[in-house]
Amino acid sequence: xxxxxxxxxxxxxxxxxxxxxxxxxxxxxxxxxxxxxxxxxxxxxxxxxxxxxxxxxxxxxxxxxxxxxxxxxxxxxxxxxxxxxxxxxxxxxxxxxxxxxxxxxxxxxxxxxxxxxxxxxxxxxxxxxxxxxxxxxxxxxxxxxxxxxxxxxxxxxxxxxxxxxxxxxxxxxxxxxxxxxxxxxxxxxxxxxxxxxxxxxxxxxxxxxxxxxxxxxxxxxxxxxxxxxxx
Amino acid sequence: xxxxxxxxxxxxxxxxxxxxxxxxxxxxxxxxxxxxxxxxxxxxxxxxxxxxxxxxxxxxxxxxxxxxxxxxxxxxxxxxxxxxxxxxxxxxxxxxxxxxxxxxxxxxxxxxxxxxxxxxxxxxxxxxxxxxxxxxxxxxxxxxxxxxxxxxxxxxxxxxxxxxxxxxxxxxxxxxxxxxxxxxxxxxxxxxxxxxxxxxxxxxxxxxxxxxxxxxxxxxxxxxxxxxxxxxxxxxxxxxxxxxxxxxxxxxxxxxxxxxxxxxxxxxxxxxxxxxxxxxxxxxxxxxxxxxxxxxxxxxxxxxxxxxxxxxxxxxxxxxxxxxxxxxxxxxxxxxxxxxxxxxxxxxxxxxxxxxxxxxxxxxxxxxxxxxxxxxxxxxxxxxxxxxxxxxxxxxxxxxxxxxxxxxxxxxxxxxxxxxxxxxxxxxxxxxxxxxxxxxxxxxxxxxxxxxxxxxxxxxxxxxxxxxxxxxxxxxx
Numbered sequence: 001x002x003x004x005x006x007x008x009x010x011x012x013x014x015x016x017x018x019x020x021x022x023x024x025x026x027x028x029x030x031x032x033x034x035x036x037x038x039x040x041x042x043x044x045x046x047x048x049x050x051x052x053x054x055x056x057x058x059x060x061x062x063x064x065x066x067x068x069x070x071x072x073x074x075x076x077x078x079x080x081x082x083x084x085x086x087x088x089x090x091x092x093x094x095x096x097x098x099x100x101x102x103x104x105x106x107x108x109x110x111x112x113x114x115x116x117x118x119x120x121x122x123x124x125x126x127x128x129x130x131x132x133x134x135x136x137x138x139x140x141x142x143x144x145x146x147x148x149x150x151x152x153x154x155x156x157x158x159x160x161x162x163x164x165x166x167x168x169x170x171x172x173x174x175x176x177x178x179x180x181x182x183x184x185x186x187x188x189x190x191x192x193x194x195x196x197x198x199x200x201x202x203x204x205x206x207x208x209x210x211x212x213x214x215x216x217x218x219x220x221x222x223x224x225x226x227x228x229x230x231x
Numbered sequence: 232x233x234x235x236x237x238x239x240x241x242x243x244x245x246x247x248x249x250x251x252x253x254x255x256x257x258x259x260x261x262x263x264x265x266x267x268x269x270x271x272x273x274x275x276x277x278x279x280x281x282x283x284x285x286x287x288x289x290x291x292x293x294x295x296x297x298x299x300x301x302x303x304x305x306x307x308x309x310x311x312x313x314x315x316x317x318x319x320x321x322x323x324x325x326x327x328x329x330x331x332x333x334x335x336x337x338x339x340x341x342x343x344x345x346x347x348x349x350x351x352x353x354x355x356x357x358x359x360x361x362x363x364x365x366x367x368x369x370x371x372x373x374x375x376x377x378x379x380x381x382x383x384x385x386x387x388x389x390x391x392x393x394x395x396x397x398x399x400x401x402x403x404x405x406x407x408x409x410x411x412x413x414x415x416x417x418x419x420x421x422x423x424x425x426x427x428x429x430x431x432x433x434x435x436x437x438x439x440x441x442x443x444x445x446x447x448x449x450x451x452x453x454x455x456x457x458x459x460x461x462x463x464x465x466x467x468x469x470x471x472x473x474x475x476x477x478x479x480x481x482x483x484x485x486x487x488x489x490x491x492x493x494x495x496x497x498x499x500x501x502x503x504x505x506x507x508x509x510x511x512x513x514x515x516x517x518x519x520x521x522x523x524x525x526x527x528x529x530x531x532x533x534x535x536x537x538x539x540x541x542x543x544x545x546x547x548x549x550x551x552x553x554x555x556x557x558x559x560x561x562x563x564x565x566x567x568x569x570x571x572x573x574x575x576x577x578x579x580x581x582x583x584x585x586x587x588x589x590x591x592x593x594x595x596x597x598x599x600x601x602x603x604x605x606x607x608x609x610x611x612x613x614x615x616x617x618x619x620x621x622x623x624x625x626x627x628x629x630x631x632x633x634x635x636x637x638x639x640x641x642x643x644x645x646x647x648x649x650x651x652x653x654x655x656x657x658x659x660x661x662x663x664x665x666x667x668x669x670x671x672x673x674x675x676x677x678x679x680x681x682x683x684x685x686x687x688x689x690x691x692x693x694x695x696x697x698x699x700x701x702x703x704x705x706x707x708x
């Protein structure tokens with residue numbers, strides 16, 4: 001195929017150009033040598049572990065999430081059905097999307113009148129998700145320093161669309177999921193990326209734009225409101 | 232298309248004048264750059280290990296450049312293993328052709344796009360347009376720029392040159408919404424409703440990428456509005472264009488760059504959304520992923536030992552916001568998708584020495600060094616600016632630009648001669664002191680004659696004093 005030869009050519013052209021650009025310093029012929037991955041010698045003197053206690057971490061996380069104009073509530077796990085039902089009532093949520101593998105002890109009380117739309121027994125259509133009012137999920141980790149929620153599509157989190165199309169995202173974060181700083185989150189994600197190649201989404205507050213005169217507007221395409229419940 | 236797109240690019244000092252006269256533009260820019268500068272100082276100031284992160288960022292990037300071929304091959308292998316397809320494009324036309332063919336194979340005529348300067352650099356939208364494919368920009372600012380037939384003027388906030396009432400008028404006309412106020416929230420909502428329909432029906436998404444990990448094949452798009460999530464999740468096919476310099480070696484390296492980038496760019500602790508994907512995932516997101524690796528001049532930048540550091544850039548735009556030149560002229564004066572200090576060193580290197588407009592860019596600086604101080608990967612922009620000026624002069628010399636009536640080299644030679652001999656130097660001072668009397672007005676020289684006039688065109692000169700230090704010393708003893 002013509003296409004194939006052209007592509008091969010471009011690859012060769014680029015690699016040759018790089019090799020001749022670097023040849024002088026490396027003092028070698030313009031060809032790939034068989035050395036081991038050259039990552040040695042990078043200084044990493046930045047912080048890799050948080051110095052905060054768990055209590056301080058939680059306080060910081062709540063403060064930073066609120067900074068993004070998201071709501072934060074603390075609750076006991078057994079209170080969740082009531083807490084979630086209350087949030088749904090306040091935000092007028094009638095149709096709530098729930099991902100596969102969600103902890104059923106979190107679901108809003110039956111009496112709340114919230115209809116649950118589950119992605120469990122066969123994937124929901126785009127329209128069904130788009131026409132829902134909110135989505136309830138857990139998360140993989142949360143980062144105190146930046147007020148970030150890390151989603152990996154695991155049980156209780158669901159595929160990426162579920163937390164994207166609804167206008168309101170309720171996210172339950174367990175205290176033991178809150179790490180102090182960004183490097184700790186990447187460290188914990190490492191095996192998931194290596195072994196399962198999962199898609200990862202970092203969510204820091206509701207979507208926002210500052211494109212018009214740098215005036216911040218919360219809520220453009222993703223969920224316009226975010227409520228974090230810490231248990 | 233707008234006149235700014237069809238006009239023949241002129242040297243920076245010529246175009247800058249036009250934009251300096253635009254009071255509205257200067258007000259918008261002044262407000263925007265001041266706001267974001269202050270916010271950045273706050274969020275950078277609260278990081279105890281900022282300098283250590285910058286240094287690690289610099290070292291990682293340097294390591295990537297010195298082993299770029301190896302990392303590219305490793306990335307290709309990782310992406311293929313994760314279920315993606317890799318394409319190599321040595322120039323813009325090559326990349327555009329690859330992307331157009333992929334879209335045509337699917338029989339589609341519209342794609343949704345995440346804001347990407349790399350695709351602006353290669354003129355992807357225009358190229359697709361010629362093939363009958365409409366590329367819809369979904370970032371609010373890019374949508375505004377696209378609707379206005381305009382060009383982006385800032386890396387991060389491309390519509391920074393437009394104010395709210397200009398945007399309202401544009402939306403009223405293009406989206407056909409009569410009752411629209413100029414409140415940013417209402418304008419954003421209008422865009423949301425318009426684009427939501429487009430997202431839900433999109434079959435193909437096109438994006439750039441902020442980083443790609445050689446070791447795992449992971450690609451990331453960093454964004455705020457959620458349009459990036461939409462474009463990288465909803466369509467069944469995703470095509471991402473990656474400048475070859477954007478590789479990082481390992482997943483762990485994200486811990487450096489995902490701290491440096493948001494604080495330098497949007498001046499936030501973290502931007503609202505970061506999307507990381509590794510090939511394709513069954514039942515979640517696009518089932519077909521194409522990664523286009525783009526050279527388009529980057530390897531020539533790599534070949535210049537001093538200029539090479541330009542490739543470390545992570546496109547945060549912090550240098551634009553601190554630049555006194557950018558703050559006054561805006562982005563359009565740079566005639567490039569890469570404006571500001573980073574553009575002043577990147578554009579001329581990407582386009583080569585014979586592009587006259589690009590060759591003027593290294594002079595679009597007062598060499599104040601603010602850009603170097605804020606750069607999250609410590610690119611020594613002033614040093615590269617001086618290096619490129621030097622290179623430009625040497626190139627012109629070779630091309631014989633200085634033959635004929637140009638007297639600058641002659642004057643420089645004479646000056647060098649005088650500086651080497653004390654008697655000659657002192658005599659020259661005396662002659663100049665008498666000669667300058669014709670030109671000193673209120674203790675300042677603002678106009679010199681003949682060829683010397685180009686020096687005073689942009690700046691005033693202090694006259695040579697009536698008595699030099701040496702002369703005063705002699706009268707003392």
